[in-house]
Amino acid sequence: MSKELPEWEKAREEFVVQWGSLGTQWGIPRTMAQIHALLMTAPEPMCTDDVMERLEISRGNAHTNLKDLVGWNLVRIITKKGDRKEYFEAEKDVWKIFITISKERKRREIEPAINLLRDCAARTKDEAVGPGKDFHQQMQDLDEFLSFGVKVADTVISMKHASALQWAMRLLG
Amino acid sequence: MSKELPEWEKAREEFVVQWGSLGTQWGIPRTMAQIHALLMTAPEPMCTDDVMERLEISRGNAHTNLKDLVGWNLVRIITKKGDRKEYFEAEKDVWKIFITISKERKRREIEPAINLLRDCAARTKDEAVGPGKDFHQQMQDLDEFLSFGVKVADTVISMKHASALQWAMRLLG
DNA sequence: TCACACTTTCATTAAAAACTGAAAATAATG
DNA sequence: CATTATTTTCAGTTTTTAATGAAAGTGTGA
CATH class of the missing domain: 1.10.10.10 (Winged helix-like DNA-binding domain superfamily/Winged helix DNA-binding domain)
Incomplete structure (x- = not known):
């Protein structure tokens, strides 16, 4: 059977x-x-x-x-x-799953990237002109963007599902 | 040399x-x-x-x-x-890179997942009680969450960098 | 239309990642 | 303490993925 x-x-x-x-x-x-x-x-x-x-x-x-x-x-x-x-x-709660994955990805993937970018930016901080300066700027731009993303993520992570929903609804108009 | x-x-x-x-x-x-x-x-x-x-x-x-x-x-x-x-x-503009990656990931990774979830939900829509119903609910919850995420992403994707920044700043308080 | 410069494909090889199964380690029970 | 149930590890194997390099394809210009 x-x-x-x-x-x-x-x-x-x-x-x-x-x-x-x-x-x-x-x-x-x-x-x-x-x-x-x-x-x-x-x-x-x-x-x-x-x-x-x-x-x-x-x-x-x-x-x-x-x-x-x-x-x-x-x-x-x-x-x-x-x-x-x-x-x-x-965990079955979708919001909690999302929060958990966000936290982990931040820790494992984003933060190491930020460290690398800062290191590369620091090593070229004295470049004043040309390609060296552009490189420095690019590292800084990427760093700023990711760091800002982390801030946003941290805020969302600390929110209750309902507040996040409300906030997102406002965005959708 | x-x-x-x-x-x-x-x-x-x-x-x-x-x-x-x-x-x-x-x-x-x-x-x-x-x-x-x-x-x-x-x-x-x-x-x-x-x-x-x-x-x-x-x-x-x-x-x-x-x-x-x-x-x-x-x-x-x-x-x-x-x-x-x-x-x-x-592309060197960080915001454009972000938009591009978001679009592609949505298309390649999120949308197929949503299709799967809808299919699984549809196949169990008549389950009225017990584990079958719970399964159906879980598929629906995941679908709704991802679909909502896609909507948010679409909105952000259509925004200019400055507007997105302003919007995010408001969130951060 | 031939030769050349460059792009694309693909069979093969190499490397990395995932998986197995069995042995070793751990810890609960009497 | 000895037995047994369970978890953990890991050397060896399989599978998958990525990279090579040479051959085939493409299209341009002399």
Whole structure:
């Protein structure tokens, strides 16, 4: 007797697989994106074996990617009493997911870039004319833009969903 | 006699190399990011051979990545009269770069995701209770969030830098 | 129309990234 | 403390992605 999945589980299957492909285009490992999709749509927290079985992947792979997701603060570990296994549960609130990803990307991707730009700007601060000056200016422009973006992001990150929505609605007119 | 680079060119060298590494963390091919960095800081448009020589990469590699950057609208082709070579010039205006990247990412990454979410939501629209309903709701929430984000992005994309700045300043208080 | 300058493609190779599976480490239980 | 359940690591393998370099294609001008 095979497992005849209910309709919503078929849609979920599709979601997981496709989210995985989209992930790779985003530069996110396929398995990580799939696990995230799986957990975002999980009625209950899942353990490593659940994930392994569902996605037909190895223990090492499941483990590593689950822990990476925890490192991204997109997934948290749940323990049930009388059970020594770890269960994993994804944040499902879309606004919270957005905030979390914004924070992490800022930290991992934007801030290192800003550091590089500042370093390059500092090294050329005495260039007064020509290409050297232009280079310095370009580094500074990029730095200012990203730094300003970070400020905006920090503000949004600190907002409640409702306030952010209100604010954005005003923009849309 | 070796080429003793001026100070700003050393900083540029650093910028190109490091921007390349940052790129890979972003999911952008190293060479593509390096070429982009090189062109963003180029006093003059560069031809394929210039890029090959500077980055010590093959013709095929240089060609493919230059054309990919053109496909991203981050670089445009310049022709000089009396010269049949193509020269490449990157957009240097930070705000324009931002707009361009936003547009492309929307098209390549967000819109396909929205399509998937809508499909999954549609397939489960009749689920009235329990996990099936929750799944449907989750797909809808994600869809709504991303669609709203696209609207905001479209508005920002259509704004002049100055207006966007003014608007953001208001947010920052 | 031939030769040349340049661009594009693509089969092959190289490099990087992701995944496996099993062993080692850890920690809970009795 | 010994057993057992579970997590973590990692050397080796597979898969994917990127880069090479040479050949094919294109189009311009003599």
